[in-house]
Structures are given as structure tokens and as C-alpha cells.
Amino acid sequence: MALVDDVKSLIEGALPGAAVEVIDEGGGDHLRVNVSAAQFEGMNRIDQHRLVKNAVRERSDTGELHSLTIKTSVPQ
Amino acid sequence: MTDPALKEKIEELIRENKVLLFMKGTPEAPACGNSMRAVAAIEPYGVEYAALDVLPALEPLREVTGEIADWRTFPQLYIEGQLVGGADIVEELNESGELAELLGVDRAEGQPASAKEQFKAENPQQSPPIQIER
Numbered sequence: 001m002a003l004v005d006d007v008k009s010l011i012e013g014a015l016p017g018a019a020v021e022v023i024d025e026g027g028g029d030h031l032r033v034n035v036s037a038a039q040f041e042g043m044n045r046i047d048q049h050r051l052v053k054n055a056v057r058e059r060s061d062t063g064e065l066h067s068l069t070i071k072t073s074v075p076q
Numbered sequence: 077m078t079d080p081a082l083k084e085k086i087e088e089l090i091r092e093n094k095v096l097l098f099m100k101g102t103p104e105a106p107a108c109g110n111s112m113r114a115v116a117a118i119e120p121y122g123v124e125y126a127a128l129d130v131l132p133a134l135e136p137l138r139e140v141t142g143e144i145a146d147w148r149t150f151p152q153l154y155i156e157g158q159l160v161g162g163a164d165i166v167e168e169l170n171e172s173g174e175l176a177e178l179l180g181v182d183r184a185e186g187q188p189a190s191a192k193e194q195f196k197a198e199n200p201q202q203s204p205p206i207q208i209e210r
Binding site for chain 1 (some may be wrong): 083108109110136146147148149159160161163165168
């Protein structure tokens with residue numbers, strides 16, 4: 001599975017119902033994600049990022065995922 | 077399994093440096109785009125900050141910061157002992173003006189471009205790289 005799809009499903013798995021958009025910013029291992037999730041309601045930004053980062057932790061620990069730029073939001 | 081001595085050393089650094097940046101490379105030569113973004117956000121404020129190059133001990137430092145702050149990627153910016161975030165959050169806080177508040181300074185925006193250079197000239201040793209002994 002391409003890393004883009006892998007990362008998308010890992011985040012969706014951690015945040016059921018979330019809208020997850022993953023963009024390859026270069027080389028397939030520098031990714032940008034936009035995550036909109038009801039679960040973020042009432043959470044501060046750093047905890048929202050923790051949730052997303054921890055979902056893909058195995059990929060970033062191995063270096064397979066080199067860089068992940070994260071943008072989080074709560075659906076309107 | 078974290079190394080207790082390393083964890084203690086890192087906790088001490090976080091406690092003792094008002095502004096501390098864990099990064100890949102050094103402020104003068106960042107080794108990663110995200111570390112460069114964090115440095116670029118902080119530098120214009122001209123505040124004194126400590127920078128730790130994580131590359132010599134990347135895996136042990138992932139484990140340690142994971143335990144301390146539940147954050148395993150770099151860069152990481154700590155202000156007054158608290159993790160502020162990685163490059164994305166630091167940039168967002170910079171744009172919203174919250175970073176200036178956290179650093180306890182006026183907004184960097186509007187500051188003449190020469191201010192940073194002038195500060196560097198006056199404080200050539202402001203952010204010596206911290207070495208981790210392994």
C-alpha cells in the first residue's frame with residue numbers, strides 16, 4: 001500500500017468518522033494531512049496533533065514517513 | 077526502554093532553559109525542513125534560546141520525549157518547561173501572535189530586518205549547541 005493511503009487509513013482508524021485528506025508533498029514520504037474530526041472538539045491544538053501523530057507513530061518511528069505536516073479542525 | 081540518565085538530563089534541560097528547541101541540526105545549519113521552519117519562527121524575536129541537536133541520539137531521544145511529553149518527532153519547542161509543539165503549531169502560534177506572548181516579547185512583525193542581525197552581532201554566543209554525551 002502506498003504510504004499516502006496507509007497514513008490515511010491509520011488516521012481514519014484512530015478517529016472514526018474523521019475527514020482525512022493526505023497530500024504527498026514530495027518523494028512519497030513528506031506528507032501533509034488535513035484532519036477534520038468531531039473528536040477534536042474541546043481539545044487544545046497540541047492534543048489534536050498528538051492524536052494524529054500517535055496514529056502514524058510506527059511509520060514515523062521507522063523513518064518510512066519522514067515528515068508529516070498537520071492541520072486539524074473541528075467540523076462546522 | 078528509556079535510558080534513565082538521558083531522561084534525567086533532558087528533564088533538567090527543559091527545566092533550566094526558558095526557551096528550548098530540540099531540532100535536527102543546529103540553528104545555523106538545520107538538517108531538516110521542519111527544524112528550519114521552527115528556527116525561522118523563533119529567530120526574529122531575538123530571544124535567547126537553547127538548541128539541542130537530536131541527530132546524534134535520535135532514537136533514545138524519541139523514547140525520552142515520548143515519555144516526558146507524549147511527542148516523538150522533532151522539532152519540539154519548550155517554553156518555561158512546557159511543550160508548545162512542533163513546526164506546524166509553532167508556525168500557527170507565530171501567525172496568531174500567541175508565540176510572542178509565550179516568549180514574553182512584542183510581535184516580531186514590523187521589526188526592522190536588521191534587528192536580528194544586530195542582535196546576533198551583539199550576542200554571538202546566544203545559542204551554543206548543547207551536546208549530549210553518550
